[in-house]
Amino acid sequence: MAETGRLVGPVEVVGTGLVGTSVALACRRAGLEVLLSDRSDEHVRTASGLGAGRARRPDDRPQLVVVAVPPDALGPVITAALQASEAVVTDVGSIKARPLAHVLADPSAAGHAARYVGSHPMAGSEHSGPLAATATLFEGRPWAITPHPGADVAAVELVEDLVRVVGAVVAWLTPEEHDRAVARISHVPHLVSSLVAARLAGAPDNHLSLSGQGVRDVTRVAAGDPRLYGQIVSGNAAAVGELLVELRRDLDAMIEAIGADQRGDLEQLLEVGVAGTRAIPGKHGAPATATVSVFVTVPDHPGELARLLADAVASEVNVEDIRIDHDTSRPTGLVELVVDERSGERLLVSLESRGWVTHR
Structure with a gap:
């Protein structure tokens, strides 16, 4: 060799x-x-x-x-x-x-x-x-x-x-641990995303007109090739199946809590979800830190997004993430700037002083 x-x-x-x-x-x-x-x-x-x-x-x-x-x-x-x-x-x-x-x-x-x-x-x-x-x-x-x-x-x-x-x-x-890990962080989320996206197929136009960044975030990966993901999930059937059984148990509990108006039980399930989002590692593998979002209305004109980012830099605030939600009825977009929660108010005030329309 x-x-x-x-x-x-x-x-x-x-x-x-x-x-x-x-x-x-x-x-x-x-x-x-x-x-x-x-x-x-x-x-x-x-x-x-x-x-x-x-x-x-x-x-x-x-x-x-x-x-x-x-x-x-x-x-x-x-x-x-x-x-x-x-x-x-x-x-x-x-x-x-x-x-x-x-x-x-x-x-x-x-x-x-x-x-x-x-x-x-x-x-x-x-x-x-x-x-x-x-x-x-x-x-x-x-x-x-x-x-x-x-x-x-x-x-x-x-x-x-x-x-x-x-x-x-x-x-x-190990190979076995890898397959359990990707079932948890990739394969099952893809399946759930596909099921949520399927609820949109054939939906009335007046329902779809309300679509925002949230539904786009949840359904983005559902656009992947069904044949490829069919092979992936079939090849990891045992690990995926175990997690889907857990998910079904929680889904049944959620349906029961909603139907019986058991708000405490519903909130408990939602709290576990919040804990899961916090468990995802932050940048550089460090523990996730608390963040807030500052939303800015941005005209859909050349150079406007660059101007916003330049003003954010001038605010001396580190932007952790950025998302853009386009307005389907107006020539504007809603830009979400995600920053450390200690910096949110400073960024908000700084951008407003520079003429941006903002809200939290």
Whole structure:
């Protein structure tokens, strides 16, 4: 096996969709040679045209192979990659236990399993395909590395090098723990988002005209490819099923509390939800801090948003987050500036002194 523990390339990316092409672009940005493979020659040509690398040739000898294919294909493609060369193989799939089980169960691949180290970047979007890719997709994002007990230490170190090269932050989990974690923070939220979004399909126009940022936030991820997410959830059925049973129990309790006008029970359920939002880590992984939102009416004209942000900077207040809700009936937008609760009043006063229409 080629020397590992220091990523020098070439890196082969198998699967040139959003994530695979983004991995390739980030590796090229770091100066690594990248080889591209995909069942779709058109995707390879598109990714190559974006500067993500070149098509793999039969005589190429990659140091690391990154498998970025849909969940149903992970096991067979990982196995084929282990058999095709002496490279270390990782994958970026959102399920980890099932592909590993496939590798270990295949007699032709099990002997090479020490060169396989699963991984998963917690980054993406509701868009797909190479044209949606970007070299900065993984900047500052968690990237789980999930080595199995038989993984070679040098292979694990090489995958860790990849994570650092693309600008992500390493998170260490076992394959089983990873699958439980993503069921909780990704797969079940996606399913719930889809169910909420389904209530909007066919809704009367006068209902939809009231739509604001809240419903957009809740339903954004529901726009993802149903076929892809069907594969993801099916591949993590046990962990997802356990959480859905818990969710059903709470939903039944909520329905009962609402129907019986048991406001105390309802508020208790809502308080647990508030506690859950506070449990999500804040920036740089620190505990979430209390924030407030300052809303500003912004004319939908070129340069107005830039002027608002410049005035926020002049207020010497650090903006933690920003959201924009467009008014469907007027040429204005409502910009939400999220700041530390100690800074909210100062930002409000400062922006009003500069002529902005604000409220909390």
